[in-house]
Amino acid sequence: MAERTVKFEVKRQSGPDAAVVWDKFELPYHPGMNVISSLREIAANPTTVDGKATTPIAYDSNCLEEVCGSCAMVINGKARMACSALIDNLEQPVKLQPLTKFPIVRDLMVDRSVLFENLKRVKAWVPLDGTYDLGSGPRILPQVQEENYPLSRCISCTICMEVCPQFNESTGFVGAATIAQVKLFNQHPTGKVLKEERLHALMGDGGIQECGYAQNCVQACPKQLPLTRAISDIGRDVIIQSVKDLFTT
Amino acid sequence: MATAVSPAVTPPTRGVQPLQAGEGHSFLLRRLHSLSGIVPIGAFLVEHFVSNFEALKGPVAYAQQVRFLNALPFVRVLEWTFIFLPLLYHAIYGLYIWFRGKSNVVYYPWAGNWMYVAQRWTGMIAFIYIGQHVWRQRFSGVSLPEHPGAAFHKVQMELSNPWILAFYAIAIIATCWHFAYGVWLFSAKWGITPGDKARRKMGYVCAALGIALVAIGLSSLYAFVGPWYKNAPADLTPAQITNGESTSSAPSNEPPASK
Numbered sequence: 001m002a003e004r005t006v007k008f009e010v011k012r013q014s015g016p017d018a019a020v021v022w023d024k025f026e027l028p029y030h031p032g033m034n035v036i037s038s039l040r041e042i043a044a045n046p047t048t049v050d051g052k053a054t055t056p057i058a059y060d061s062n063c064l065e066e067v068c069g070s071c072a073m074v075i076n077g078k079a080r081m082a083c084s085a086l087i088d089n090l091e092q093p094v095k096l097q098p099l100t101k102f103p104i105v106r107d108l109m110v111d112r113s114v115l116f117e118n119l120k121r122v123k124a125w126v127p128l129d130g131t132y133d134l135g136s137g138p139r140i141l142p143q144v145q146e147e148n149y150p151l152s153r154c155i156s157c158t159i160c161m162e163v164c165p166q167f168n169e170s171t172g173f174v175g176a177a178t179i180a181q182v183k184l185f186n187q188h189p190t191g192k193v194l195k196e197e198r199l200h201a202l203m204g205d206g207g208i209q210e211c212g213y214a215q216n217c218v219q220a221c222p223k224q225l226p227l228t229r230a231i232s233d234i235g236r237d238v239i240i241q242s243v244k245d246l247f248t249t
Numbered sequence: 250m251a252t253a254v255s256p257a258v259t260p261p262t263r264g265v266q267p268l269q270a271g272e273g274h275s276f277l278l279r280r281l282h283s284l285s286g287i288v289p290i291g292a293f294l295v296e297h298f299v300s301n302f303e304a305l306k307g308p309v310a311y312a313q314q315v316r317f318l319n320a321l322p323f324v325r326v327l328e329w330t331f332i333f334l335p336l337l338y339h340a341i342y343g344l345y346i347w348f349r350g351k352s353n354v355v356y357y358p359w360a361g362n363w364m365y366v367a368q369r370w371t372g373m374i375a376f377i378y379i380g381q382h383v384w385r386q387r388f389s390g391v392s393l394p395e396h397p398g399a400a401f402h403k404v405q406m407e408l409s410n411p412w413i414l415a416f417y418a419i420a421i422i423a424t425c426w427h428f429a430y431g432v433w434l435f436s437a438k439w440g441i442t443p444g445d446k447a448r449r450k451m452g453y454v455c456a457a458l459g460i461a462l463v464a465i466g467l468s469s470l471y472a473f474v475g476p477w478y479k480n481a482p483a484d485l486t487p488a489q490i491t492n493g494e495s496t497s498s499a500p501s502n503e504p505p506a507s508k
Contacts, residue, residue: 016263077356103263117267163357165365167265170349174268205273206266209280212350213434215361229443236440239280 004029007049007093008038010057012107023057024049024093035082035096036061036071039108057096059108066222069155072162073098073108079162081222099162112158118174119156122201124181126191138189151184151230153223160217160227172206176217179208180230186237199234199241208238282342283438286431289331290339294428298465304472308401308481312490315397324394333383340376347372364430371427378420391484398485405473405481414474421466429459 008025025042026049027033033041036059043056061071064083071082074097076090087094102110128134140148154177161167161175182198185191202208208231217227303314321327347369354362385407391399408414433455436442442451472478 101265111264114265114267121268121270161265163353165350165352165354165362168349168351169265172266172269178268201268201270203276204271205269205275207268207276209276211438212346212365213361213437214365216353216357216359219359219361220357226445228437228448229445232437232440232443232448234440235438236443238276239439242276242280
């Protein structure tokens with residue numbers, strides 16, 4: 001019996017403006033292999049199906065256990081984490097493409113800095129000046145902890161943005177991940193000192209109003225963040241803030 | 250608070266640009282679009298369907314309803330402020346929203362994503378339909394504000410064309426769909442139903458609302474094309490409307506037995 005193999009088709013681009021080529025690869029099957037382990041195997045011997053030597057495929061990855069958020073890519077047409085994409089569960093040939101909504105760096109690597117930029121613009125942090133001992137922080141009620149923990153699991157993979165029909169160059173939509181982080185930090189007893197600033201930021205162009213509630217974000221999120229709930233809650237907060245502004249500023 | 254200040258901003262040169270924190274007016278315009286779909290447009294839709302339901306009671310009752318509405322104080326002001334202008338805004342801004350979204354339902358065929366697409370197409374059908382409906386029923390032909398008695402006949406003539414009748418039926422379904430899901434979207438986006446369970450329950454409520462409106466709309470259509478009020482009089486005099494008499498010579502012009 002012939003050795004069992006796995007076929008891959010990879011969309012490649014040697015640079016941001018280089019031509020697109022699809023390379024085909026074939027690997028011997030091992031139990032439990034996933035897309036990242038396959039990419040590493042290809043890198044060890046970067047030869048296409050027709051025996052042509054090529055460069056190793058460039059891709060982002062780090063933790064290999066779906067907590068760092070680096071290896072998001074489009075696998076068989078769906079955006080997901082490559083490290084948790086088991087070959088056993090995928091149709092062959094396995095088609096790998098970079099995320100479509102972010103500038104290409106090379107091959108499967110994209111520049112996702114827009115998310116970091118958005119997180120900065122909504123001040124997604126707890127402001128603390130640590131020149132002296134501030135003592136222990138305020139107590140966070142267990143109910144609030146329960147609500148915050150799922151939001152804190154965001155791994156900044158940008159899959160919620162990739163699958164969002166509203167996240168594109170004409171809307172400049174901020175995306176679900178950033179809105180969820182606004183909720184997380186607005187609920188923090190120290191972080192909420194910046195609540196109004198965050199809500200004001202989300203009223204800007206590309207803000208929360210651009211959400212079309214297609215709910216793809218919550219379907220695709222690999223960490224099951226309650227994204228639609230966060231958008232709803234923050235949507236209400238932003239509206240209340242805008243009405244307050246109307247009468248008090 | 251030093252840490253409250255954003256670090257220096259270096260936006261990516263390509264791709265989707267970052268949030269324009271606190272800048273622009275799209276928040277106001279988009280929320281106005283969302284709100285205008287509920288009030289006044291949604292409220293008017295319900296009123297319009299309820300009023301048209303009077304057609305089931307015959308040409309006289311229908312004429313009375315038309316006369317009542319046109320006798321409201323400041324009726325022309327009400328009409329423009331609460332119907333035509335909001336509709337125009339909702340339609341044009343809605344198209345703008347549509348053109349800026351990039352549907353990906355082909356790759357992600359999920360329920361919410363289908364509804365996202367359906368909301369745009371039903372809105373388009375409603376826009377085209379309402380455009381011709383307002384033009385043909387309100388601004389051309391017999392002027393109904395001056396001749397409420399001609400209302401039934403005018404609609405009946407329009408619906409005598411089977412293509413127009415089919416268009417009316419499709420448009421009623423599309424418009425009710427758009428409104429019902431619009432109520433659901435409004436509740437979700439404005440934070441009225443943040444929880445998953447609340448949104449599911451709201452889904453049932455909105456589905457019931459949509460189905461009820463479609464039932465009202467389609468049965469009103471039937472009043473014009475069914476056997477009850479065939480060959481309605483071309484116009485009724487004010488006295489006939491007031492006294493509830495119709496002098497149509499058509500023998501079938503009797504109220505249905507069930508009334």
